[in-house]
Amino acid sequence: MTLQLARVHRFTLRIPDPFDFSKTVSKPAGWHWATPRETFEGGTLWTGITIGEIVFGLKMSARGNRVSVAVYGESPLREGQAAQLESEVRSGIGADEDLAGFYQFARTDPVLSIAVDHLSGMRIGMFDDIFGDTILAILLQMAPMSRSNRMMDAVLEHYGTTISFDGKQVTLWPRPAYIAGVDPVDLREKAKIGYRAERLVQAAEYLTIHPLSLKELSALHEEEAVKKLTEIPGVGPYSAGIILGTLPVDVWSVVILSELFLQKTPANPREEIKEVVSKLTARWGKWRWFAFVYVLNDLEYLAKAYHLSRVT
Numbered sequence: 001m002t003l004q005l006a007r008v009h010r011f012t013l014r015i016p017d018p019f020d021f022s023k024t025v026s027k028p029a030g031w032h033w034a035t036p037r038e039t040f041e042g043g044t045l046w047t048g049i050t051i052g053e054i055v056f057g058l059k060m061s062a063r064g065n066r067v068s069v070a071v072y073g074e075s076p077l078r079e080g081q082a083a084q085l086e087s088e089v090r091s092g093i094g095a096d097e098d099l100a101g102f103y104q105f106a107r108t109d110p111v112l113s114i115a116v117d118h119l120s121g122m123r124i125g126m127f128d129d130i131f132g133d134t135i136l137a138i139l140l141q142m143a144p145m146s147r148s149n150r151m152m153d154a155v156l157e158h159y160g161t162t163i164s165f166d167g168k169q170v171t172l173w174p175r176p177a178y179i180a181g182v183d184p185v186d187l188r189e190k191a192k193i194g195y196r197a198e199r200l201v202q203a204a205e206y207l208t209i210h211p212l213s214l215k216e217l218s219a220l221h222e223e224e225a226v227k228k229l230t231e232i233p234g235v236g237p238y239s240a241g242i243i244l245g246t247l248p249v250d251v252w253s254v255v256i257l258s259e260l261f262l263q264k265t266p267a268n269p270r271e272e273i274k275e276v277v278s279k280l281t282a283r284w285g286k287w288r289w290f291a292f293v294y295v296l297n298d299l300e301y302l303a304k305a306y307h308l309s310r311v312t
Helices: 021-025 081-092 099-106 110-118 130-139 145-159 176-180 184-191 196-209 214-218 222-229 237-244 253-261 269-296
Strands: 002-004 006-014 039-041 044-051 054-063 066-073 161-165 168-172
Touching: 006 081, 021 054, 044 081, 044 161, 044 168, 054 081, 054 161, 054 168, 066 081, 099 110, 099 269, 110 269, 130 145, 130 196, 130 237, 145 168, 145 184, 176 196, 184 196, 214 222, 214 237, 222 237, 253 269
Parallel strands: 002 161
Antiparallel strands: 006 066, 039 044, 044 054, 054 066, 161 168
C-alpha cells in the first residue's frame, strides 16, 4: 500500500558554514540520507522520516546555507510535531556539528587534509532512528557492499512503508513493531537475506519492548552506550559503532585505513582490527567518526595519491 501525502508545513534552516547541501545529503560514496529509496535530482532531495509511528515526506533544497524544507503528511501537524520535524532534519543535516573544528584538526594530517579540501562542506548528520540503523548494520554484516545494497532494497521493497508526494515515491524503513510480527522464514525467502532474517526479527522484537533513542544513548559514557546496543540481538561492537558513530572497522576497511595512516598492508586483516582501531582512536580522538566518514567518502580521490590495494 502507498500512502498519499499532501503538504502540511514548510520551514527553513540556516546551516553554519562550511556547508555543501549536495555533498551532505548525497554523499560521494553513495550513502543515502534517510533511506536508500529516496530521490536526489537537480539539487533537490525527496525523502521521508518517521516521528513516532507517523510518516512524513520531505522535499528539500538549498540556496547557499539556507535549506528549504516542505513537509508532507496524511493530516495537519499535531501540537509539537513541527518542532520535532525541524529538530530531526537539523540533526540529519549535521547543523550543529563543529565542522570548522574538525577541519582545523584534519589539516594537521596529510591524508585528512586532502579529504577535507576535496569534500569541503560535507556534513555528517545523524538521525535518531535506532531500528533503521540496526537494519543497516545487520545487512552490512559479512557481505560485500553490492550484496548489502541488494538486501536493503529487498527489505524496503517487501516490508518498507511507501509514501507518495509531489509526484515522487519514497520508501521508508519498516518500524520494529511491524518486523517483529514477520515470520523469519518469510523474511528470509522474500528478501534473500539468509541468517540475518532471524537476527532482524529478534532485534525488532527487542526494540519493540525496549525502545532506545540516540538522545538517550548520547547521555551515557561510550562503553555503557555500546553495552546497551549490543543487548539488541544481532548487534555486536562493529554494528554498535555504525549506530553510534564511533569507529566501525571491518576486514575491508582495516586494510584501507592501515595503508593510509599506518603505511602497511595487514597480513591478517581480521586479527589486526583491534590494533588499528586502538591506534587510530588515539590519533584522532573525538574526531574519529568524522575522519572515518571523510576517508570512506573520498577513497577514489585518495587512491590517486596513495596505493590502496582494496580500491581499484
